[in-house]
Amino acid sequence: MKHxxxxxxxxxxxxxxxxxxxxxxxxxxxxxxxxIEIGPGxxxxxxxxxxxxxxxxxxxxxxxxxxxxxNEYSQKSITIFNEDVLNFNFHQFDQxxxxxxxxxxxxxxxxxxxxxxxIKIIKDLHLMLQKEVVDRMIANPSSSEYGxxxxxxxxxxxxxxxxxxxxxxxxxxxxxxxxFVRLIPYEHYPxxxxxxxxxxxxxxxxxxxxxxxIRNTLKSFINENDFEKIGINQQLRAENxxxxxxxxxxxxxx
Ligand code: SAM
Numbered sequence: 531m532k533h534x535x536x537x538x539x540x541x542x543x544x545x546x547x548x549x550x551x552x553x554x555x556x557x558x559x560x561x562x563x564x565x566i567e568i569g570p571g572x573x574x575x576x577x578x579x580x581x582x583x584x585x586x587x588x589x590x591x592x593x594x595x596x597x598x599x600x601n602e603y604s605q606k607s608i609t610i611f612n613e614d615v616l617n618f619n620f621h622q623f624d625q626x627x628x629x630x631x632x633x634x635x636x637x638x639x640x641x642x643x644x645x646x647x648x649i650k651i652i653k654d655l656h657l658m659l660q661k662e663v664v665d666r667m668i669a670n671p672s673s674s675e676y677g678x679x680x681x682x683x684x685x686x687x688x689x690x691x692x693x694x695x696x697x698x699x700x701x702x703x704x705x706x707x708x709x710f711v712r713l714i715p716y717e718h719y720p721x722x723x724x725x726x727x728x729x730x731x732x733x734x735x736x737x738x739x740x741x742x743x744i745r746n747t748l749k750s751f752i753n754e755n756d757f758e759k760i761g762i763n764q765q766l767r768a769e770n771x772x773x774x775x776x777x778x779x780x781x782x783x784x
Contacts, residue, residue, distance in 0.1 A: 531598045533572060535702050539592050540634025544574035544658075546699035553710055554578045556692050557630055557656045564623055564653075568615050568631030568641065571595060573602070575632060580606050589615045616640055620648040627651055632658035635704070639663070639679065645713075649686055655713040656692075664691060664709035671772050678737040682730070684773050685723070687713040721777040729780040736768035736776070743767055751783060 535541040544550055553575065559565055559582040570576040570588040572595070579586055585607045590596050596612040603610075611618065616637065620627065629652060633641055638659050645655060659667075662675075667683050668691060669675035683689065693710040697703045723729035736747050745754065745764035757764040760782050762775055 531572065531602075533594065533598070536592060540569075540636045541571060541592070542632075542635075542700040542702060542704045543572050544632055544699060545701045546695075549693065549695055549699045549710075550574055550578060552693050553656070553658070554582070556710070556712065557628075559583045559628075564625045564627045566620075566627050566629050568629060569634055570599065570610075571632070573599075575630065576603075576608075579630070580608065585609070587611065589613055589618050591615070616644060620644075620651055623651065626653040628653050628656075630656045635660045635663075635706070642667075642679070642683065646682060646686055649715050652715055654715075655687075656710070657713070658695060658708055658710050660704075661694070661707040661709040664711050667711065672770050674769075676769050677740065678733055681733050681737075681771075681773050681776055683713070685719070685721075685729075685777075687715055689713050721774040723777045723780045725780060725784045728784060729777060732780050732783075733768075733776050736771070740768055744771065748779070752779060756782065 535543065559579055561582070561584045563583055565579060565583050565586055567576060567579065567586060567588045570590050576586065576588060580603070587609045588599070589611045590599065591612070591614050593612060596610055599610050629645065645652060666675045666677055666679050668689050669680045690712045691709060692712055695708040695710055697707060732748065732751060735751070736744055739747055743765050744767065745757070747768065754764060760778050762771070762779065
């Protein structure tokens with residue numbers, strides 16, 4: 531199809547066959563998987579996925595692409611949702627879902643937070659993201675990439691960096707490098723926050739001014755004596771705390 535990539539929808543289409551093979555191999559789709567592709571675009575991943583699975587669900591915002599898909603895949607077992615993924619109801623299925631996608635980078639972070647909100651029905655995620663975002667997701671405490679996204683995702687998922695994808699693998703070329711990553715929700719969480727809303731609020735507040743000490747950023751939640759009781763140095767910054775430190779603070783307050 532003659533299609534002019536739309537910047538507003540983050541359209542950078544994968545064209546590198548060897549990268550596409552590597553991606554499909556690492557997803558390892560099985561016939562009975564409930565597989566959902568976010569942003570199928572012109573089918574770089576959709577077509578090989580359709581060869582492996584009995585049925586594919588795809589969520590695509592672009593009407594032009596959806597009209598083309600309906601024609602292109604008329605003989606295939608695919609359900610196409612012409613929707614914004616951020617409004618999509620993931621709770622309509624009675625089986626755990628596997629989510630795959632070369633995501634529109636402009637909304638990658640809200641998509642990740644939406645996945646956290648739907649974690650109970652997710653089996654796994656295989657996502658192409660801006661490399662810089664993946665670096666933040668898997669960053670260790672006390673590194674410059676470590677932030678709210680790292681803590682929140684590391685609380686819920688075990689993550690694996692799978693493939694580095696250079697700019698030239700796309701048409702049109704994006705300005706940034708990309709990475710393909712796997713996220714699997716923990717079956718047994720390494721640490722458990724008793725009050726998840728509180729945990730999320732504390733993490734958000736602590737990173738709202740990341741150069742300040744937690745004594746400052748968390749003063750509306752916790753005082754100096756409490757820090758001592760928990761055994762966390764109040765002179766540290768949010769970026770120095772591990773996921774389990776944040777959980778400790780949250781559970782202490784609960
Ligand atoms: N999967 C294709 C590939 O690998 O070549 C296309 C990937 S492209 C980076 C992102 C795709 O997501 C585009 O097809 C775009 O139209 C679609 N998209 C953008 N924003 C979306 C949204 N909010 N909801 C669903 N799809 C969206």
